[in-house]
Amino acid sequence: MVRNRKIENVLVTIVCFFVFATACNKDPLPDSAYPTEVDSNETEQIDISTSSSEDSAVLDLLEYPTVFNTSVNSGGVNISYNAQVHCESINNLTQVTLDTDEDAVSRIHEVYSEGDFVATRPDILGHIGYFVINWDLNGSGSDIEHHWDRHYISETIALGMNQTPLEAATALADELESYTCLELEPRVVLSLNDESQNRGYYEISYEASYNDIPLIEMNYTNYNTGEVGSTYYLSARICPEGVFDINGMLAYCVFEEVPYEGLLTFEQAISNFEENIDSLCYSENVIVNEISIGYYPVLGDDELVLKPVLVFDCIDRIEEGGTAYDSTLIVLYNLQTGELENVGY
Amino acid sequence: MKFLRRLVSVLMSIALASACFINGMAANEYYEFKLRNTDTSYNVYTGSSNLKSYAADSATVNATYNIAPGWGFAFCLKHSTSAGYITDTVTSPGQWLSGTGTIHPPYLSGHNVVNRYYYIAARIDNDYTGEYGVRGVFNSDYTNP
Numbered sequence: 001m002v003r004n005r006k007i008e009n010v011l012v013t014i015v016c017f018f019v020f021a022t023a024c025n026k027d028p029l030p031d032s033a034y035p036t037e038v039d040s041n042e043t044e045q046i047d048i049s050t051s052s053s054e055d056s057a058v059l060d061l062l063e064y065p066t067v068f069n070t071s072v073n074s075g076g077v078n079i080s081y082n083a084q085v086h087c088e089s090i091n092n093l094t095q096v097t098l099d100t101d102e103d104a105v106s107r108i109h110e111v112y113s114e115g116d117f118v119a120t121r122p123d124i125l126g127h128i129g130y131f132v133i134n135w136d137l138n139g140s141g142s143d144i145e146h147h148w149d150r151h152y153i154s155e156t157i158a159l160g161m162n163q164t165p166l167e168a169a170t171a172l173a174d175e176l177e178s179y180t181c182l183e184l185e186p187r188v189v190l191s192l193n194d195e196s197q198n199r200g201y202y203e204i205s206y207e208a209s210y211n212d213i214p215l216i217e218m219n220y221t222n223y224n225t226g227e228v229g230s231t232y233y234l235s236a237r238i239c240p241e242g243v244f245d246i247n248g249m250l251a252y253c254v255f256e257e258v259p260y261e262g263l264l265t266f267e268q269a270i271s272n273f274e275e276n277i278d279s280l281c282y283s284e285n286v287i288v289n290e291i292s293i294g295y296y297p298v299l300g301d302d303e304l305v306l307k308p309v310l311v312f313d314c315i316d317r318i319e320e321g322g323t324a325y326d327s328t329l330i331v332l333y334n335l336q337t338g339e340l341e342n343v344g345y
Numbered sequence: 346m347k348f349l350r351r352l353v354s355v356l357m358s359i360a361l362a363s364a365c366f367i368n369g370m371a372a373n374e375y376y377e378f379k380l381r382n383t384d385t386s387y388n389v390y391t392g393s394s395n396l397k398s399y400a401a402d403s404a405t406v407n408a409t410y411n412i413a414p415g416w417g418f419a420f421c422l423k424h425s426t427s428a429g430y431i432t433d434t435v436t437s438p439g440q441w442l443s444g445t446g447t448i449h450p451p452y453l454s455g456h457n458v459v460n461r462y463y464y465i466a467a468r469i470d471n472d473y474t475g476e477y478g479v480r481g482v483f484n485s486d487y488t489n490p
């Protein structure tokens with residue numbers, strides 16, 4: 001009986017040893033993520049919080065150029081690449097899932113109790129709608145046309161304001177960042193005056209980013225639903241009395257963050273773009289000004305996924321009645337699958 | 346006479362003070378469309394909305410860029426419900442904007458609701474098949490952009 005128990009103990013120990021050894025040897029990532037010459041014992045799953053170039057060194061690093069200049073004709077479309085390539089962080093990407101930060105929403109309610117706090121878009125996660133009717137102003141002027149610029153900061157101090165447009169926009173960005181996990185930067189700041197009330201205001205569009213990678217801001221037309229959507233937007237208006245309008249996507253916390261293996265090579269991305277372009281553009285002349293990485297915010301029922309994408313920022317040069325019109329064309333490719341994610345403007 | 350002058354002066358002061366407290370119209374909101382032929386269906390721009398302040402006012406749509414041929418772009422205002430977007434301004438006759446400028450689409454009867462958020466919707470002339478863009482500002486009240 002005693003001898004049987006000893007044999008049983010030895011067998012259990014051997015089984016445990018094998019189970020343990022197998023577990024230690026298990027690859028956390030698929031084989032394709034590793035260069036073939038690397039010993040699997042040296043590989044470890046990347047810890048997002050400490051991810052660095054040394055950690056990533058065991059993976060196949062994607063190499064993208066910093067500029068790309070050439071011209072090709074693809075499917076009858078002349079493509080002129082005159083592009084800066086901003087993909088420095090391509091090997092440090094993560095895929096992030098955001099959730100509404102209910103605590104932040106409560107805190108915003110407390111601070112901005114002066115106005116009518118309305119959820120203008122309850123269908124958009126983390127959306128904030130705040131408006132003070134009594135402070136409302138309506139300005140006009142040449143600054144308005146700069147609303148569609150990629151970057152524009154007015155230097156004109158509006159009537160009754162004691163801060164410059166940049167000072168006011170930056171101070172509000174610092175405050176709004178306390179309600180979100182995103183970083184905020186003023187992208188466009190207009191200075192407008194309401195002559196009828198002898199008061200002015202600043203109108204601000206913010207750019208959001210996560211870990212220094214910008215969230216894509218563009219409009220797109222969904223012909224199936226008849227909606228013209230925006231991938232991300234956050235705007236605010238400030239008058240001499242204070243902030244009288246905040247509208248957009250703000251109150252977020254990180255729900256999940258997982259490593260993301262960018263597998264799309266630069267050559268493959270260019271090939272995919274040239275293969276698709278004739279069905280995406282309207283004209284026969286496309287100029288590619290910038291190729292960069294970004295987060296494409298994809299709204300689900302109860303989450304906002306920031307999907308890493310490669311962004312082709314282009315001009316679709318349309319000739320109409322002898323006049324050339326430059327129309328913005330933004331093409332997004334999934335960095336993992338290389339598939340077309342969306343097309344916008 | 347002195348009393349009358351003082352009375353007029355007091356009344357004018359009250360009128361001036363009242364004028365200062367009249368709410369401005371909600372600031373104009375921005376929109377941008379790039380559309381192909383969607384027949385007579387309107388496409389809603391969901392990136393901005395505008396709160397209506399004055400029931401009697403017609404809406405305002407302004408274009409600073411518009412390259413659509415023919416009749417140009419037709420616009421209407423809608424509001425969001427759980428069942429989808431409901432049209433609130435007149436679409437027959439169509440409220441067309443050819444080139445740049447401003448139009449003031451009137452509201453359908455009973456659809457001019459104060460403190461309701463309105464969205465802008467548009468379509469191109471369905472005689473054309475190309476892709477055309479338009480952008481500008483809109484307001485659910487009467488403004489002069």
